[in-house]
Amino acid sequence: MRIESTNDFSVPCPDLVRTTGVHIELIDSVHSMMVGKRPFWGLMYTFNPYEHHPYVEALRSMYAQGVRLFSFLLPLTIAWDQPGGYDFSLLDVLHDQIFEIAPEGLVMPRVFMSSPHWWDDQNPDELIGFRGPRPDTPLSHHKDQPLWRYASKMHRSIKNPSLASQKWRRDASHALAAYVKHTWKKYPGHFLGYQIAYGTCGEWIAFGSFFDDRYGSYDFSRPMLRSFRSFLRRKYRTDDDLREAWNKPDAQLDTAEPPTKIQMHHTDVGVFKHPQNCRHYADWVEHYSNQRHETILSFCRAAKQAAPVDILCGAFAGYLLQVGCSAYISQLAQTQLDQLLESRYIDFLSTPNVYENRSRGVLSSAPVQAIARKKIFLAENDVRTFLAGEAQAPFGASKDRVASLASFKRDTFYNLTQGSGHLWWYDFGKGWYLDNSFEDIVAKLVTRFNNIPPSDRFGQAEVALVLDEESLCYTEGSVSFFKLWREELNEHLPRMGAPFDVITTEDMLQRQPYKLYLFRDMFYAPDSKVKKIRDFVETANASCVWFYAAGLLGERGIDPRGVEELTRIKMNLLNITTSQQLTVLEFDHPITRGVSAREGTAGNDDQRGVYGPMLFVEDEHAEILGHIESIGKPGIAFKGQEQRFDAWFASPLLRPKLLANLALHAGVHLCVEPGNVIFGSGRLISLASDDTKTVEFKPRVSTAAMENLLTGEMYPSRSGIAKIDLIAGEPVLLRLHEKL
Numbered sequence: 001m002r003i004e005s006t007n008d009f010s011v012p013c014p015d016l017v018r019t020t021g022v023h024i025e026l027i028d029s030v031h032s033m034m035v036g037k038r039p040f041w042g043l044m045y046t047f048n049p050y051e052h053h054p055y056v057e058a059l060r061s062m063y064a065q066g067v068r069l070f071s072f073l074l075p076l077t078i079a080w081d082q083p084g085g086y087d088f089s090l091l092d093v094l095h096d097q098i099f100e101i102a103p104e105g106l107v108m109p110r111v112f113m114s115s116p117h118w119w120d121d122q123n124p125d126e127l128i129g130f131r132g133p134r135p136d137t138p139l140s141h142h143k144d145q146p147l148w149r150y151a152s153k154m155h156r157s158i159k160n161p162s163l164a165s166q167k168w169r170r171d172a173s174h175a176l177a178a179y180v181k182h183t184w185k186k187y188p189g190h191f192l193g194y195q196i197a198y199g200t201c202g203e204w205i206a207f208g209s210f211f212d213d214r215y216g217s218y219d220f221s222r223p224m225l226r227s228f229r230s231f232l233r234r235k236y237r238t239d240d241d242l243r244e245a246w247n248k249p250d251a252q253l254d255t256a257e258p259p260t261k262i263q264m265h266h267t268d269v270g271v272f273k274h275p276q277n278c279r280h281y282a283d284w285v286e287h288y289s290n291q292r293h294e295t296i297l298s299f300c301r302a303a304k305q306a307a308p309v310d311i312l313c314g315a316f317a318g319y320l321l322q323v324g325c326s327a328y329i330s331q332l333a334q335t336q337l338d339q340l341l342e343s344r345y346i347d348f349l350s351t352p353n354v355y356e357n358r359s360r361g362v363l364s365s366a367p368v369q370a371i372a373r374k375k376i377f378l379a380e381n382d383v384r385t386f387l388a389g390e391a392q393a394p395f396g397a398s399k400d401r402v403a404s405l406a407s408f409k410r411d412t413f414y415n416l417t418q419g420s421g422h423l424w425w426y427d428f429g430k431g432w433y434l435d436n437s438f439e440d441i442v443a444k445l446v447t448r449f450n451n452i453p454p455s456d457r458f459g460q461a462e463v464a465l466v467l468d469e470e471s472l473c474y475t476e477g478s479v480s481f482f483k484l485w486r487e488e489l490n491e492h493l494p495r496m497g498a499p500f501d502v503i504t505t506e507d508m509l510q511r512q513p514y515k516l517y518l519f520r521d522m523f524y525a526p527d528s529k530v531k532k533i534r535d536f537v538e539t540a541n542a543s544c545v546w547f548y549a550a551g552l553l554g555e556r557g558i559d560p561r562g563v564e565e566l567t568r569i570k571m572n573l574l575n576i577t578t579s580q581q582l583t584v585l586e587f588d589h590p591i592t593r594g595v596s597a598r599e600g601t602a603g604n605d606d607q608r609g610v611y612g613p614m615l616f617v618e619d620e621h622a623e624i625l626g627h628i629e630s631i632g633k634p635g636i637a638f639k640g641q642e643q644r645f646d647a648w649f650a651s652p653l654l655r656p657k658l659l660a661n662l663a664l665h666a667g668v669h670l671c672v673e674p675g676n677v678i679f680g681s682g683r684l685i686s687l688a689s690d691d692t693k694t695v696e697f698k699p700r701v702s703t704a705a706m707e708n709l710l711t712g713e714m715y716p717s718r719s720g721i722a723k724i725d726l727i728a729g730e731p732v733l734l735r736l737h738e739k740l
Helices: 014-020 055-064 089-101 117-122 151-155 166-186 222-236 239-246 261-265 279-306 326-332 337-341 368-372 390-395 401-416 436-449 470-474 479-495 527-539 561-567 656-665
Strands: 023-027 030-035 038-040 044-047 069-075 110-112 193-197 312-316 348-350 376-381 422-426 463-467 500-504 516-519 543-547 571-574 582-584 614-617 623-628 633-641 644-649 677-679 684-688 693-697 705-708 714-716 722-726 732-737
Touching (some): 044 055, 069 151, 193 279, 368 500, 401 436, 401 732, 561 571, 614 623, 714 722
Parallel strands (some): 044 422, 110 193, 348 376, 516 543
């Protein structure tokens, strides 16, 4: 749908929302928030309203800078004080305080769905069950505060309901519906939506899956056992079918249980599980993901049905990118993202950005473009500043004010140019942005984005990074491999000279093709998946870059012939573990011309580059461009096929020049020289350099001039190229204009 000509995309007043409600609509190919027939845009501020946080001052500051959308932690459990009875008086004290400061504000509280203590006492069999020692979760220091005495249950307590508890879903849905009705009666038009929160930090990560280096083997509760066994009966029908699928002669539908820690982490060759030996675990991931998503959808449905007009609902979901350690991946692997993306009860999804090495870059934990194609992607921008203090240093906080400003811009501009471009600033209510410089940036962005249409946010890059949901079920995590990928995403891919999108395998097959695909973890590729991918990329003449064990797992189990079928490059396997550092040997080839000799891991003594098994090329028809240093076997291979190519690398750590060569050979347009950071593929672009210099920027879209959205400076485009002065580490946010 296209909209009538307008230049006002500001947040509507509560009176208008009260009358028309808010919904999501596809406007100029971008999912946009709508009030009536008018799309609107809004930067959001999110805070934790704990008594000892300076959130009142922070809220007042954001409102003064023009922010009109707010989110905050909301302990619904406080109001749910008896069976079927609710007392919202304490919550209303908080609501009243917020609207006294922000009388024209629209809010979307993060509603925590944990159960109250009296419910736990009445329903002990509905709580999460663990096998073996239970993780220790100390009481929160907020336990004596009337409004926040349930803070432990909100953030990490294992004394919480099982996701499979139908009684909890039903009872908590009634409480949520009562809250929605109450807020719309008392504050009509102010509550545009609700973010449903549960699990660790409200992010739908299983309580007890990790805390202070301890995690439990979950969920062995009665509701989960019943649900899991029902799922297996629907899928396998008989004990014999289950035994064959699980490769376990003693498996029974009536006694099947979730996998233990050993079963979760067991591998057969190096970091990989044999598909025929890990169906038990894969079934558990599928079932648990379904339970998580069904719970999210049931609460969103309850909230929407309780509201008198259309409202927005969503949740944290879609963590396919952030992998902290090999233990966590087996605990946190999830599938079935489309279950949420296809539901009419979900309007937005959100995920945090990755914390590690934020001084070098920023990346989301989600396949942003895959989500944004079907829903609003709402980025959580919790950038730390010099006001955050020493405790936040591990998460990217800097003592340096200038560096903090650069980080604030970098993270903000990144999120504004990704997905549907929505974000919230989140300082936990601690006042990290209470500084004139940050306030000036907020005020300018709010003003400028009131006049930017959805069409400026639309664009598909020519390069896509593809994440595969299924494959995580067949690996213990390979902390080394995935940590290398985090560095690749932080430091190198953004510096290849062209923007890139992050999508899922399923999304790849449903959208217009890209020119170049980088497949992060396409390890599990049964025949049906191989055929779909090969048919798609070859029909589209799209080039592919494959990494490590792409295609290794399939119907035959763990077999390098599967790598050849997927990548068209013949492989062999050594069941050993050592460094996968790559060394370039051939420098006259188009994809290696001009690169340095060492284009793999940071060095042979870098433990992040140590994993196994080892795969290497044995293909007389492939061009061998480099080898794995530790074993002296081919580790970089290339095969051209008319207008497209397949390239394979044993290690994912490829530096910008090599990435730029791959992109150029695939026909990708480079907007800037490799080494400069670029995000965004529509008419909003974030650009940065590690050095102070003038860069030549040549966008793909027709552009007469480029505007710095913070300073208002205009850069004329001559022959499609603009010269832009950059300060080292200081990003700029550009809006590209078709006409002067």
